[in-house]
Amino acid sequence: MSINYPITTVNGLNVNHVPVSDRGLAYGDGLFETMLIVREDIPLWPLHHERLLKGLVRLQIAVESQRIRHVIDTALEAAKDVPADLLILKLIVTRGESSRGYQVDSSVHSTLITQLSPLVLDVNKHEGVHVHCCEHVLMPIAWAGLKTLNQLPYVLAAQERSHTHFDEGLLFTAEGELIEATARNIFIVKDDKIVTPIIDQCGVAGVMRQNIANKIAVQIGVEVIEQRLYKEDLFSADEVFLANSISGIWPVIECEKQRWLIGPITRSLQAMCHGVFIGNT
Amino acid sequence: MSINYPITTVNGLNVNHVPVSDRGLAYGDGLFETMLIVREDIPLWPLHHERLLKGLVRLQIAVESQRIRHVIDTALEAAKDVPADLLILKLIVTRGESSRGYQVDSSVHSTLITQLSPLVLDVNKHEGVHVHCCEHVLMPIAWAGLKTLNQLPYVLAAQERSHTHFDEGLLFTAEGELIEATARNIFIVKDDKIVTPIIDQCGVAGVMRQNIANKIAVQIGVEVIEQRLYKEDLFSADEVFLANSISGIWPVIECEKQRWLIGPITRSLQAMCHGVFIGNT
Numbered sequence: 001m002s003i004n005y006p007i008t009t010v011n012g013l014n015v016n017h018v019p020v021s022d023r024g025l026a027y028g029d030g031l032f033e034t035m036l037i038v039r040e041d042i043p044l045w046p047l048h049h050e051r052l053l054k055g056l057v058r059l060q061i062a063v064e065s066q067r068i069r070h071v072i073d074t075a076l077e078a079a080k081d082v083p084a085d086l087l088i089l090k091l092i093v094t095r096g097e098s099s100r101g102y103q104v105d106s107s108v109h110s111t112l113i114t115q116l117s118p119l120v121l122d123v124n125k126h127e128g129v130h131v132h133c134c135e136h137v138l139m140p141i142a143w144a145g146l147k148t149l150n151q152l153p154y155v156l157a158a159q160e161r162s163h164t165h166f167d168e169g170l171l172f173t174a175e176g177e178l179i180e181a182t183a184r185n186i187f188i189v190k191d192d193k194i195v196t197p198i199i200d201q202c203g204v205a206g207v208m209r210q211n212i213a214n215k216i217a218v219q220i221g222v223e224v225i226e227q228r229l230y231k232e233d234l235f236s237a238d239e240v241f242l243a244n245s246i247s248g249i250w251p252v253i254e255c256e257k258q259r260w261l262i263g264p265i266t267r268s269l270q271a272m273c274h275g276v277f278i279g280n281t
Numbered sequence: 282m283s284i285n286y287p288i289t290t291v292n293g294l295n296v297n298h299v300p301v302s303d304r305g306l307a308y309g310d311g312l313f314e315t316m317l318i319v320r321e322d323i324p325l326w327p328l329h330h331e332r333l334l335k336g337l338v339r340l341q342i343a344v345e346s347q348r349i350r351h352v353i354d355t356a357l358e359a360a361k362d363v364p365a366d367l368l369i370l371k372l373i374v375t376r377g378e379s380s381r382g383y384q385v386d387s388s389v390h391s392t393l394i395t396q397l398s399p400l401v402l403d404v405n406k407h408e409g410v411h412v413h414c415c416e417h418v419l420m421p422i423a424w425a426g427l428k429t430l431n432q433l434p435y436v437l438a439a440q441e442r443s444h445t446h447f448d449e450g451l452l453f454t455a456e457g458e459l460i461e462a463t464a465r466n467i468f469i470v471k472d473d474k475i476v477t478p479i480i481d482q483c484g485v486a487g488v489m490r491q492n493i494a495n496k497i498a499v500q501i502g503v504e505v506i507e508q509r510l511y512k513e514d515l516f517s518a519d520e521v522f523l524a525n526s527i528s529g530i531w532p533v534i535e536c537e538k539q540r541w542l543i544g545p546i547t548r549s550l551q552a553m554c555h556g557v558f559i560g561n562t
Contacts (some may be wrong), residue, residue, distance in 0.1 A: 006302070006381075008301050008302075009303065016300055016301050016302075017298040017299060017300050017301060018298060018299060018301055019297055019298050020289050020291065020373070020394055021287070021289075021396070022300060022306070023298075023436075024306050025299060025303070025305050025306045025373070025375075025430070026313075026373075026430070026432070027309070027431075027432035027433065027436050028308070028309030028431050028432060028433055028437070029428065029432070030432060033306075034381070036392075043330055055475045059433070059436075059437070060440060072468075079373060087326070088381070090308070090381065092301070094306075095436075096344075100287075100315070100369070100371065100396075100398075101438040102432065102435045102438070102439035102464060103438075103440070103442070103443065113301055113302060113359055115302070115381075117381075127469050128365070137423075139422060139423060140421070141420055142417065142418075142420060142434065142437060143433065148433055149308065149309055149433075150308075150309050150429045150431040150432075150433045151307070151308035151309060151310070151383065151426065151431075152309055152310060152429055152430075153444075154308070154383045155304075155308050155310050155340075155383050155385075155430055156340070156423060157383070158382075158383035158384040159341060159384075161384070161463050162384065167375070178537065182383055183383060184501075191312060199349070239375045248561060251372070251434050258482065258561065
């Protein structure tokens with residue numbers, strides 16, 4: 001019997017739809033996490049969970065922690081039946097169903113959605129990607145760092161590389177500050193240090209970004225610094241790479257005719273990061 | 282037999298749910314219009330339609346115009362069976378279903394959703410409302426004026442008046458520019474002219490705002506000016522009112538201990554606007 005992916009649950013039930021009156025649809029009133037499952041486990045779960053909890057506090061969405069635990073456990077159980085080494089689990093939490101209007105009464109009950117599917121890693125991208133600088137600029141947001149369901153800026157930015165050969169697009173603020181790529185954080189290597197943009201006005205504080213700073217870079221003995229970066233910092237960098245928790249580390253080998261080789265720090269991080277993917281962390 | 286409201290259709294079918302993989306839920310990748318139905322007609326349809334089309338162009342969402350016409354006609358037909366003088370019709374257009382990722386291939390097919398329900402006008406509000414100034418500040422957005430499904434700023438702002446007696450909250454930019462209320466545009470009267478904020482960096486360009494500027498104010502012989510406004514303009518105004526296409530004109534009678542009487546221009550506009558509600562336009 002063939003399985004249709006993603007395998008979806010809504011509030012623990014095996015359905016693949018939500019009511020139209022769910023505020024996730026109406027207003028983007030919710031959060032999400034996209035997570036890698038390796039050998040029936042989510043290696044970066046503590047970091048995903050931490051960001052999700054921060055988001056729930058910021059948006060004032062109430063979810064009992066045992067409900068989150070339950071849907072994750074259910075998804076991990078379902079993952080056992082999927083014939084793939086790597087899987088993706090997307091968790092969406094919305095404020096729930098309500099009648100029309102931005103205000104909501106205290107009876108609202110949050111919606112927990114999981115989507116599970118096999119992941120086929122595009123290993124070519126680990127040998128280098130071509131990126132462009134998006135014309136779409138990132139504006140400040142009141143939920144910098146978090147992953148809400150208000151993701152139009154990234155949809156608009158990603159549209160720019162339709163019908164191009166680019167693998168990713170880099171995002172800047174109106175003031176020219178480099179922030180991230182459309183679905184990844186960015187890192188440059190300069191003088192043997194890793195530098196990544198400060199995520200305080202806009203952008204997503206990626207779980208892999210945090211894992212690199214707290215763990216992987218430490219393991220290879222390289223310091224990670226958060227700093228405001230501009231285009232000139234990018235173009236004078238020794239190495240440039242992108243990272244997220246699903247596809248790992250992508251070395252950037254070209255942007256606007258500037259070319260980079262895949263440097264030793266990027267390669268070391270990739271080797272360490274590979275441990276996450278094969279479950280050796 | 283009792284009817285459950287809202288009466289919902291998705292792509293013309295009588296269902297009240299959408300797939301979890303709809304991008305409206307995943308990313309807020311869509312638009313909406315909330316419209317008043319009076320005697321089986323939408324008096325402000327041309328203005329709603331115009332803003333919707335602008336939004337579709339901005340987001341590059343393709344919808345055949347006959348599909349929009351069809352779902353509106355179907356909703357108006359269904360409205361005949363609802364025992365109420367005034368009804369609300371909410372139309373949601375999303376980019377449609379896709380697999381994970383911000384980018385989308387050209388096979389995506391937009392989703393059209395309608396929600397129909399009776400409206401009970403809160404006539405008390407037409408005798409004056411109490412508002413507060415929100416602490417949440419509006420940030421610039423790349424879709425100023427439009428009504429996308431990325432509405433978290435209004436959700437966060439509306440939360441501030443939970444457990445208060447306020448009817449609405451006023452929204453300012455970080456620079457102190459007055460923009461709108463959480464679900465309404467704002468207008469002040471000064472020296473017998475109506476002034477409303479410029480909506481170019483953030484905010485929603487309301488259909489009723491446009492109707493007042495283009496038609497209702499003209500009919501009472503008062504000029505409407507778009508101008509940058511600040512708190513001091515608000516507090517030195519002769520009259521203040523809020524308006525949207527569902528609830529009409531709400532005179533503001535109190536904000537931060539400042540009190541206003543309901544002035545002659547607000548009353549005249551209300552009288553003209555009443556024509557819209559009773560179908561005499």
